[in-house]
Amino acid sequence: MATVSINGVNVKVKNGTNILKAAESIGLKIPTLCFLEEVNEIGFCRLCVVEVEGVQDLVSACNTPVKNKMKIFTDSKKVIDSRISTLQLLASRHRFDCWVCPKEGACEFYDMLKTYHVEFEEFGPSKGRNSAKIKGLGVNQDQSKCILCKRCVSVCAEHTSTRVLKFRDEDGLNPVVSPTIGLSFDESGCIACGQCISVCPTGTLFEADHLAQVEELLYERENFNVAQVTDEVKTALIEEFDLDKNLNLEKLEEMLNEALTMSGFDMVTNVNFANDLTVLELASELHTRFNTGAPLPLISSVCPGAVNYVEMYQKNYVDYLSKVKGPHTLLGTLTKEFLSEKLEQEKANVKITSIVSCPARKTEISREDINDVDAVLTIRELVRLFRKKEINFKELSGVKQDSLFSKASGAGSLFAVSGGLTTALIRTLYNVIEKKELDELEFDKLVFTEHNHAGNFKELKMKIGGTDFRFAVVDGGANMKEFFKLMDKKKKKYNFIELNACSSGCINGGLMPYNFEETVQENMMLRANLIYNDDRETKEVRKAHLNLSLESLYEELLVEPNSAKAHELLYRNFSQKDIDNN
Amino acid sequence: MELKNFPVNELFQKWILDGETKLGEPELVKDVLNYLDGQKGEICGKCAPCRDGVVRIEQLLQLFENNKANLNTLKELEKLTYNLRASRCSVGLDIGKNLEVVLENNYNVLYKPVRKY
Ligand code: SF4
Ligand code: SF4
Ligand code: SF4
């Protein structure tokens, strides 16, 4: 243990603890801008500097370990003056257009300028550090706002393992953070997980904008606009609109329906319905592959970020990906092909907007064989739309969804959490193989308990129809990389692998509301519990194959899972993709 | 004094050890600018106090060179020089120390053109 004095207060901490953590233990929050625990502890921004008695220079609190008897001052004049000078320097090379900035008021840089009341004669829209704007189908970058904190570079390397973003310091006075020079994110190996966007303290990284397009779709009177909502988005509403934490998912869904209808959507459908359908098709696909000796494991393709990852970085496994379309694109197809006729709408006039939590779903709708979803909005874009439509979300009482594609089982809700898809699949696979119902509905090993950036992977073995079925759930590109290496090396056999590009699953999608260090654990648990409670407490039916609305869909259109019609409408192909990742 | 090729360490040894040595007024700003120019290639670009600070310090010195400096210029110069103590590595820290010596030994030279009376 070491005893140190911080601003005159004595504190005992473990040897090796950094000054930042030691200060935290007595309730002091030293400001940080580049620091991300365990991911980016590199001392780049110099905003956490403090004075240490007997040391000439200022030291960074985030990566300097305490020493016994150290006397630390976190708020001396020298410290505060230094922070202000550094902020002025960063601000002098930042383009300020906060009112249209994608950071939407959640800007850590702006907050810090405000805290220290930083004045600067050249404030106002300026050129910024670099005028380059890099476009992509999912991720965009406006380099005029980059403060070179390197958080995104570390997350892309440590969490995603794709190393798309790099700190390029050939010219030390003008470094840039960017994907391969001259290329878009998509060409540089970006899987569009959006994790870099979620950690960027400024509005430098942001999602491709679809809101303008959706507004156009809504203005066009001939259009029949359908909004497809996912559960992860519903779980974000409490944080986003500061709602009562005791509201359940059903209530949130009703409020969202009302707001979407007020915004001009003619109908709202539930992506969970398509999740149930996906479970049926997946169970059948897996069973067929198993029976025919086709290659296993079957790898889930529900997460488009994970699909991007396999196509670019695990090319040998492309043929193992499940061919069933991603749930929201599948729902788009069914709405245009099937529902439009029932509603007596011209197919060409039906316009579909999905509301989701990551940029990968934006990239997904541009794939060659996916053409039924017109736009993809993130929760953040949705909030902007509601604001423009003058909707006071907090005051809404909610309206029930009422479409053929609105009813879903508890299994469908689970897709938003890591391990949920596998849980849902097991419930139905058991029925497909054993021809009877499974009593056990939850599997402790697959349940989300804690949010972390780099969990390993989850495994479950279960006897179904006399055979041991092996399931694995892997979150985040870095874990996927290790997992595939291990599987190859140890020749491990799995029947099914669930891949999620984001740790914890879609509830931690790169475009969910921004989370700060202090609140991330609490918010992730809140989101996860909303999903689990929906499955456990609200839903009468908890298995996808017991969803009655699916029955009628199969009767009227698809015949049975894995049928020729299902293949025609709901299945797709994958290919190996080359990237230029320099 | 020809500074372009003057070994930097020797120069600062002179400034530091011989506190009485005042640089000639006309050369001071030019000499420091030359020194900074020589250091720029070493800057790694990782932290703002050094990467952006040195560029700004150069701009401020250029104001002196062009007779456009005022009291605020000098104040900012002092602040940014001190702020180099927050740099991440010895490149910025050393530039800072050397500039502090320059300021300490030649404050009057920089103060003269900005004073009011
Ligand atoms: S990044 Fe922050 S400070 Fe910069 S324009 Fe956006 S909101 Fe404003
Ligand atoms: S979206 Fe993901 S893969 Fe793409 S640059 Fe960001 S962190 Fe890397
Ligand atoms: S893009 Fe954002 S996260 Fe990346 S270095 Fe720039 S400011 Fe930091």
Ligand code: FES
């Ligand atoms: S937070 Fe410590 S240097 Fe950036």
